[in-house]
Amino acid sequence: MSATPEIRAQSVSDASSAQPDARTRRTVLKAGGALLLSVLAPSRAMAAQILAVRVWPAEDYTRVTLENDAILKATHFTVKDPERLVVDIEGLELNPTLKSLVAKIQSNDPYIKQVRVGQNRPNVVRLVFDLKEEVRPQVFTLAPAGNYKHRLIFDLYPVKEADPIAAMIEKGDWSNDGKSSKTDSASSGGKVAAVETPATPAAPNTAAETARPEHEGRTAEVAAKPAEKYDHNGKLVRMLTVVLDPGHGGEDPGASGKNGSREKDIVLAIAKRLKNRIEEIPNMRVMLTRDGDYFVPLGTRVEKARKVQADLFVSIHADAFVQPTARGSSVFVLSEKGASSTAARWLADKENLADTIGGVNVRNHDRQLASVLIDLSTTAQINDSLKLGKSVLGEIGGINRLHKGSVEQAGFAVLKAPDIPSILIETAFISNPEEEAKLLDEGYQNQLADAIVKGIRRYFAKNPPLAKNRLT
Structure with a gap:
């Protein structure tokens, strides 16, 4: 029996309506396949x-x-x-x-x-x-x-890491040749920072010393007996070592000024001027934690100072704040019990981000060293740092307005050497256009360096450091 015309018409209609559905499915499948390939296959666009x-x-x-x-x-x-x-x-x-x-x-x-x-x-x-x-x-x-x-x-x-003492010897910074051992008067009225200790006869060579192989000729010899000199009374005069730490560097530019100046460049220039002035003082020498535009992790800066048995550690910075009206110089030391002000805490947190911005390989970072430095920071070190900070702040106040009239305290990671008086100087606010111009001026940089030197000499005159064991 044949189908009625109505049924035949309905069948044709059903077939024609089914064709678009098939085409749609094929289109969707092709698009899905293309999308999957674009995700899985490498693409220049991605x-x-x-x-x-x-x-x-x-x-x-x-x-x-x-x-x-x-x-x-x-x-x-x-x-x-x-x-x-x-x-x-x-x-x-x-x-x-x-x-x-x-x-x-x-x-x-x-x-x-x-x-x-x-x-x-x-x-x-x-x-x-x-x-x-x-x-x-x-x-x-x-x-x-x-x-x-x-x-x-x-x-x-x-592969062979640089020895900071050997590097100083090579540059001529670890020798007192041409230095005078006599006392001198600081321009601030104090005595020069020459440390005299009773001379003791050299101990006979031990078996270990006799068996010790020679290392790189004269370099090892000087490193084993660093810069010893006797005055006319037969007393041993010890060289004093100051470590200057220009903040930031390399990947970490630090703060920036309105006119494009960068903190890392300014503080390095100031540190170099300061280095030259300190080295003019008899029986004093200087090591820079960085002498060029490269990044040094915070813990490494402290470690460098400890390797050369530094007598002082001075970190140099140029502050910035969200408002350009902030101005003035500041001196900070470490705090074990929290920051002395909200601003000090804010600044310490910002400076401690240097490792994040500058870039430290976390897998190879010596977290144990960092922990030891925190745990061993002592009240004695902080007290000595406060004395140093007060002397330096007083001298800086003669050339620039002080942001605060007293030494502030906060948890700066770079100040955590347990056995070295350490201060952090914020020379001025680079975010303030007037102070940025000062920081870029060679005359002001010279005045600042002179003021810091006077503060250091005043500190040593009142607080002569103890004799230290020989470096080996």
Whole structure:
């Protein structure tokens, strides 16, 4: 029996209405497949973009930074004969910014001879660092901090770490040749900081000393017997060591002024002027925690001072505040019981962020050392620091308005050497246009350096340091 016309018409209508449904399903399946492929397959459009490349060469280590808009995964290995470091970065395509890394390697870089950059395979860029000597590389990433996006860091450390005393000897800073051992009058009216202790005859060589191998000729000899000199009465005069710590550096610019000045540059210039003035004083020498534009972690700054058995530690900064009207100089010391003011606590918290902004490899960071420094900070160290801070603050008050008329206290990580009187000087507010102009003026920098020297000499005149054991 044949179907009625109505049924045939209904069947045709049903078939025609089914065709668009099939086409829709096919379209959806194709779109879904394309989307899945775009997610799973590498895509040039989705590759991370390098935003900036920076190189920070220094004697301590060389840092190479790749700043990018996403987290990068990198693997690395070293190759010998000749020495090379090879780094493969995934999820990356070459762009002009990354290629510019080649031109940023300086001929005087202590560790990198040159770098080669190429597309090793799709979505993988390879960097090959041709090295001047064997290095101990650290490759790590940093989360966004401050004004920075994601960063991929290559720190190239020498296999044989630099000895700060040997470095000072090489520069001529660890010798009292040409220095006078007689006392002198400080311009502030106090006596020079020469420390005299009764001379004692040299002990006979022990078996260990006899068996000790010679190290690098004269360098080891001077390091074992640092800067000893006798006055006309036969008394031993000990050299005093001051460690100057220019804040920030390298990846961490510190605060900035309205006219574009950077804290890290200003405080380094002031520290160098201060170094020159202190070294003019008989029986005093200086070590800088950094003498160039590179980053030094807070704990490393303290460790450097302890390695040379510093008598004083002076950290130099240029403050900033949210309001440009803030002004004046300040001196801070460590506090065990909390900050002396809300402003001091705010400043300490900000300065302690230096490791986050400057970039520390957390996996290799010596947290145990940091803990020991906190635990061993003593009341005696803080009391001596307060005396030093008061002397320096009084002298600075003669050339600039003081933000507060007394020494303040807060938990600054860089002041936590347990056995070294330590102060942090905020020279002026770089965020104040008038004070920024002062900080950039060579005349003011000289006045500031002179004032700090007077404060240091006044402190030593009233608080002569004790004799210390020989460095070995």
